[in-house]
Amino acid sequence: LLSCSCLPDLREDDDPPCTAENKQVIERQCNVLKSDKFKVCHSLVNPDDFIEICIYDMCQYDGMKSALCDIVQVYVDTCKNHGITIKWRNSTFCPLPCPSRSHYKDCVSACPSTCSDIFASSLCEKTEECTEGCECDDNYVLSNGNCVPLSSCGCRDDDNNYYSVSSL
Numbered sequence: 001l002l003s004c005s006c007l008p009d010l011r012e013d014d015d016p017p018c019t020a021e022n023k024q025v026i027e028r029q030c031n032v033l034k035s036d037k038f039k040v041c042h043s044l045v046n047p048d049d050f051i052e053i054c055i056y057d058m059c060q061y062d063g064m065k066s067a068l069c070d071i072v073q074v075y076v077d078t079c080k081n082h083g084i085t086i087k088w089r090n091s092t093f094c095p096l097p098c099p100s101r102s103h104y105k106d107c108v109s110a111c112p113s114t115c116s117d118i119f120a121s122s123l124c125e126k127t128e129e130c131t132e133g134c135e136c137d138d139n140y141v142l143s144n145g146n147c148v149p150l151s152s153c154g155c156r157d158d159d160n161n162y163y164s165v166s167s168l
Helices: 022-032 036-042 048-060 067-081 120-124
Strands: 102-108 131-136 140-141 146-149
Touching: 022 036, 022 067, 036 067, 048 067, 048 131, 131 140
Parallel strands: none
Antiparallel strands: 102 131, 140 146
16 A cells, blocks of 8 residues: 655745836736626636736746736636636737637637538537637638638548548
8 A cells, every 4th residue: 555645835935026016017917807807707716816826926927928818717717617608818818829810719619610521610519619719710621730721621532531632
């Protein structure tokens, strides 16, 4: 039998390196979690701990915006686990970077159209719930993780085998 025991962490918590001026700006940014956009979840998930972590991380990483976006994402995910969906990203606040020929949407199909199955999203959306993500632009579909023009897709034979353009 193997038994493990952990010793208590007796290290002192260190304050993150933040100037008073820097900390004010960071606190203002992290307090976005107290805004009306997130209010619908406050009674189920208290934002205070998330704000504290946000301030610590942003101070630690010199105000890095991705630290703010990461903690907001964790808060939103926690709310979602409680049945509350919050649409919070936009083109200026924590935009999700999308590859070329695609764009961010707060609700994309869990099974996007691809070269090998152009109708996947229309057949799937009725049963699957959507999630935020990147969607190929009009007249483009996914092929090996990239959005390609429909005209670049291959074809299927009588046995429903797919052949890419490069293999034809």
